[in-house]
Amino acid sequence: MKKFTFFLFTIVFLNPGIFLAQNTQKSPGNKDFSPGLTAIKKADLKKDIFELASDQMRGRRAGTIDELRAAAWVAQKAKEAGLEPAGEDWTYFQFFPLYRSVVAENSEVNINGQSAELWKDIWQVTPVETRLKASPVLLKTLADTTGNLKDKMVIMDLLPPNKLPEEGMSLWVYRYALSAIRQQSETLKRQGVKAVILVADSTASSKIDFFGHGIEEGRYELEKSKWLNEENSTPVFLVSREKGEELKKEGAEFSADIRVNKYTYPSANVIAKVPGRDSNLKEEYVIFSGHHDHDGIGNPVEGDSIWNGADDNASVSVALLAIGRAWKKNPGKRSALFIWHGAEERGLMGSKYFVENSTIPKESMVAVLNGDMIGRNDSGNAALLGSISPHKNSTELVEMAMNANSELTKFNVDTSWDNENHPEFWYFRSDHLPYARADVPAIFFTTLLHPDYHTPKDEADRIDLEKLTKMTQWMYATGWKVSETAQKPALDTKSEMKD
Ligand SMILES: [Zn+2]
Known part of the structure; x- marks a missing residue:
């Protein structure tokens, strides 16, 4: 805790703005998502992912100062993108305790x-x-x-x-x-x-x-x-x-x-928003979700001991920043909420915590568009989970995502990993899950597993930046449709999802 207090002092002292509400400028409304699309730039995604997945970030493991450093980096970038703080106490952060036990x-x-x-x-x-x-x-x-x-x-x-x-x-x-x-x-x-x-x-x-x-x-x-x-x-x-x-x-x-050391250590969800342009619908939120943590430092594999987590999940962390810039340039009718969850790798902890302790009313959550690992594998392929029964909880939301893809990004969309009997149980392994369980319409964008998954080789230079840009556009365009529709996407009758 001592370390942490000092750390907080340091980031507040150096970057007082990340804890303070910012003034927002009015942006012109526009029905079309294309003005925002131009704000999603491959060069920004590249710069950001090489920073967040760099060795200096030391693998961003929850329960260490390395995760908090990553959270502060994300908050600083969100501020620079013009997003407003939407965490607790007018900050970009929602801290929550991890209960740790470690052999001394x-x-x-x-x-x-x-x-x-x-x-x-x-x-x-x-x-x-x-x-x-x-x-x-x-x-x-x-x-x-x-x-x-x-x-x-x-x-x-x-x-x-x-x-x-x-x-x-x-x-x-x-x-x-x-x-x-x-x-x-x-x-x-x-x-x-x-x-x-x-x-x-x-x-x-x-x-x-x-x-x-x-x-x-x-x-x-x-x-x-x-x-x-x-x-x-x-x-x-x-x-x-x-x-x-x-x-x-x-x-x-x-x-x-x-001997066992037992202590609490903070993790953090980073939360930011862009208010919607419609005076009524701005009370409702399209949620863009990802996680900023990864696996930290371990025993070296072929001389490399840092699990950089570039694809998992720096890729979505930087995509959310890019979508934030797009939304800021061209706000939707509904507000956009951006959540970079903490401690996902330790068991979806940040998303579980947020759903129980959300900073916006649960009724105002129109849909969750979660992403996890969106920058690898064949350039023309992508996957959408929560898209078939029994995981699908909103047919209308899935249609919006599929339409956005056919109008804009044109990926071959693989839904087979959403199959109930798929051996990886991929649907159960990311941050949309606690939202879906709380009956918020939820989908999960991903480009799936690869041999570098959870190894020190998941590095920024192995990311397909072109593909990352397109995946970011797909998430953005889907969110835009959710934002502009008069009727929010309906929740299907409750699905029989197994644990
Ligand atoms: Zn992940």
């Missing part, structure tokens, strides 16, 4: 009296205060749990989960390992064990650096009650195969003194 650096683990290195030899899967010393009981299979294991520490090889992640799914090993650990440790915990040690199998070992770093970063919760509940859980450790072999030996001794 002075924690120690010993194997047979020798110190083992946390996050290299051994990982504590969920941060839990632990003080214990024991000889682990070796289990060959889960069937071994028929014996009395109460208050014993058990060690076992990691088993594949009952349900493997879909073949070819993104981040496959990560999903495999976490689901294997969860399933196996839950089964063992039901036997009343004191602690669980799982020995990484060859699959988990192949990417242990990557998902192990995620474990090292600890837990993020949006709800305080969940955070407090962590205290009584049974400690679960994952060990490397090498250390696992040592621990499996008869009479081996394991001791741990794990």
